[in-house]
Amino acid sequence: MSEEQNHFSGEENPDRPVQKKKYRTPDGVPADIVMFTLTKRERKTVTKTLPIRELKVMLIKRKSWPFAGKWALPGGFCQENESIYDAAKRELMEETGVDGGHLEYLGVYSQPGRDPRGWIISHAFFALVEEWMLEHRQAADDAEEVGLFTIEEALHKLELGFDHRTIIEDAYRRIQEQMLRTTIARQFLPQHFTLSELYQVIQSVVPDFEEPNFIRKITSTRSRQGIIEEVRDEEGNPLSSNQYSQRPAQLYLFTDLKPRLSIYT
């Protein structure tokens, strides 16, 4: 069935067709954002040590119908003069006050009845932001209660509105995939980082990622050709940091390389 046959009133005036709609149209198209952050907590030990990192998701406690009192993803309606991605970007900006970070499309949620307000088709995104960006939000706007939760809490301890639990599940699966397949780990790291930090970031997002020989493998493999490289100063001497350990660790940075993965190679 072709589009024009069943949707508009059929006139074929190229100048300005009369758009008397024959069919019901959606009542709104919001963009909802699953905002992930990686919290860092100092550990008190005798010597310098890595902080504890934990993946958290930001939620908002709804104040009004529908789902008043339940937690939900931050989001906002898309307007006619912007793309869905623009709407998500705007929303992210409103929540964090920062125009940056990783923002990626997740998918569309259109199950009939998912929103009691009507026919509302939601577009989910996920964002990777730094913890301090969310503090801005809490200070600037105390109209709504904001919370940071672990995935476990969000999925199993909280009452969530709409189909946001499904969205968060999907987002979690996706961020885990992306963490292993792309270099989004860089979003949770300073520009120069040590391999332990990188390993820890990966593990905090993908708990069952285990590589006993991580350092060895990532520094010496040809197949993993240069997704990271050593940081060096002007004279070419390798730079290291002893921020997290007594023994200084070599610093690395991500290159722009995006390896192509294959199950057949």
Place this chain on the structure above:
Amino acid sequence: MSEEQNHFSGEENPDRPVQKKKYRTPDGVPADIVMFTLTKRERKTVTKTLPIRELKVMLIKRKSWPFAGKWALPGGFCQENESIYDAAKRELMEETGVDGGHLEYLGVYSQPGRDPRGWIISHAFFALVEEWMLEHRQAADDAEEVGLFTIEEALHKLELGFDHRTIIEDAYRRIQEQMLRTTIARQFLPQHFTLSELYQVIQSVVPDFEEPNFIRKITSTRSRQGIIEEVRDEEGNPLSSNQYSQRPAQLYLFTDLKPRLSIYT
């Protein structure tokens, strides 16, 4: 900004809120499908040989405004009582007469002005169908002209309506990724296939995939743990086929295994 503050008229009656909309809502939400198929063409040679396979995309020549006379993706509007995915599935069914094949969400296309009929947010899918499924379409409905084109033709030789060129580009990129990362190759193969066939299918979708030792690698790797396995008869004897060659070739089938890919492992 929270959703309810700017979109509906604010009443908070949980029973049935008055939904006088303050803002403009979309004029329609279609699902458009990039239907890929792999054509098979006999080669005339002295002995048995593999057919030539080529990736093609199905397009429809539009008969009415907008973009009358241009080629476009098949698609149809989503209705209130179905999800976008349902709409795509329905559309696929209408086009092929078959309720099967791989159908996967590609993304949302919402750039303002992309459709002269109004604010129309399109959802793109891609499907992998068999060639004979499309012949059904051509026979059943001659109201619209249908064409099968190579990607090259579709992207560079044809005049396409809407932003469908972008969609096809994205779909092509995606099918190439999926071909290497997942076992969608199975959609283009019989249940039992030879390794040459598999190799050929992969190459027809990802031309720059080259593995001189393909057979060796895929049969002997531990990391590729059993995404395929040998076909055997009841007594455990390996089954082979000489459909495409004089010397019989071992048959394989895909298992259900989905390997986890990682740039760090």
Place this chain on the structure above:
DNA sequence: TAAATAGTGTCTCTTAGACATTATGGT
């Protein structure tokens, strides 16, 4: 016996995987 695909031999070099060992530098 030639055509066209299927599959093995052989060689070198690199990587995987497991563990033990050593290095660093501040408290």
Place this chain on the structure above:
DNA sequence: ACCATAATGTCTAAGAGACACTATTTA
């Protein structure tokens, strides 16, 4: 001296990569 992290040594088995070679049928 000890802690916590960083990094190397060592060993075996397996895979990558390149190329030549043999195998199987039937027209």
